Amino acid sequence: MIRGDRDKDTICAISTPHGVGGISVIRVSGPQTLNIVSKICPFLPAHPESHKVYFGNLKNSQSGDEIDEVLATYFKEGRSFTGEEVIEISCHGSPLICQSILNQLVNLGARPADRGEFTFRAFMNGKLDLVQAESVLSLIESQSQQAAKLALRQLKGTLSHKLEEIEDDMTWILAHAEASIDFSTEGIEVIEENVIQVRLKKIEAGLKELVATFKVGRLLKDGFRIVLTGLPNVGKSSLLNLFLEDERAIVTDIPGTTRDVIHGDTTFEGVKFTFVDTAGLRDEATDLVERIGIQKSYEAQNESDVVFFVYDIEKGLGAEELQILESLDPAKTYILANKTDKIGGLNPWKLSKKH
The missing domain is CATH 3.30.1360.120 (Probable tRNA modification gtpase trme; domain 1)
Structure with missing residues (x-):
């Protein structure tokens, strides 16, 4: 009890x-x-x-x-x-x-x-206010320097101060609006309309600024989630191991080696990055486990902040890869030409244009 x-x-x-x-x-x-x-x-x-x-x-x-x-x-x-x-x-x-x-x-x-x-x-x-109380846990659980700095600023009341300014302006407008209604029958103008418009524009600008910084704040707090995707055997797992400086994923010449989603974290210039290796995308997969892995690949793409679409520079971008690229969000997709070490002194761009 x-x-x-x-x-x-x-x-x-x-x-x-x-x-x-x-x-x-x-x-x-x-x-x-x-x-x-x-x-x-x-x-x-x-x-x-x-x-x-x-x-x-x-x-x-x-x-x-x-x-x-x-x-x-x-x-x-x-x-x-x-x-x-x-x-x-x-x-x-x-x-x-x-x-x-x-x-x-x-x-x-x-x-x-x-x-x-x-x-x-x-x-x-x-x-503490609610924002500061939440920032206590964020500071404790921060996994990068930038995340810790952001949580510390919130703990000190930086965000709370901005919210209080917006709240004060809204309260001021409501108070004068109510007063204008109360004295409307007496012909008394409590506040000019253009003054209220200026205050409303200030509130709107403040809210837009907070919304605009939300994504940046979330990325600094939780880190970037980067998904490596592409056809089988284009070197996604090798790149994952390179980024993490660790043999996290199994690398072989056999297509479809990666069957599940593999995660790995690293930090660069105080920001956390989570790299995600996924199963190679192909329509002819007959193995049930591989098909499940491919479905998880698409889910990982949708949940990511950034997509690295990897292709084999020796083979170029084929029709199947171009079709996959059309389904990806161009605002967060980057194309990586892999295995450039195998083409010697050839120009990777000219080589890819031939395909």
Whole structure:
């Protein structure tokens, strides 16, 4: 049974990744934080200073046995991440020690925090808005430098500030529109029409800017998804291995070697790129597994940000390949002439034009 006053509980959890490490940090937040932690950290003063670190031995509250040497950082209510009274215990990174400390905290009245509950409390206490709360997880899960920078800007309120400006302009227009209606019978003009038009154009421009930057922001956050497609045996798997600098895909001279969708991630200039190798496209495939792989190839193309259509430069672009190209989105499709090392000093463009 879930109580309705769970937000008033004092909660605790390990804030650092689980496992063995040099240190681990256990966060405690809520109205009884100091009262609970003081019973296992007797070195804490009765009135600790906010943002000050205290060193001492953490002990078992019942037996008095020492559990670990720790650092306890105190954050006063209103000056912490959650907005509540918070103490962060830095202990040695042993799962056994961490669990022992958590057991002590729970026995003394704290409750294990739910997933994301510290951030939820920060939002409920006005320390973060919804955009900033979402950016906390984005920053934690960022897999590239650009994604981390974007999440950090949102956490600092850059996007929230822009949204607030738009909201303020809309509120201003609505207030003056309502006032104009109220005083219309008295012939009083509260605001000129051209002034409202200027404000509306400003709102429209702001919204268009946000929409225009959405795709760029998504790509910086999640990375580019690039699909390698084309006929069988044109070298897609070799290119995947080259891009990833790893033998991720099996490479043979036998057409149809790749039967499934193969993924691989890499980072270039702070941006994440996910390369996807797919089964070669051909109509005469009779093997059930290969046909399923070809169907997945088409699905991967539709879900991609960029398509690299690969063809064999020695054979040129045939009718079947031209037909496939017509079905692809030209805005995100790039044609790669592969196996140029086999044509010596010939001009790849002139060679492809002959076919």
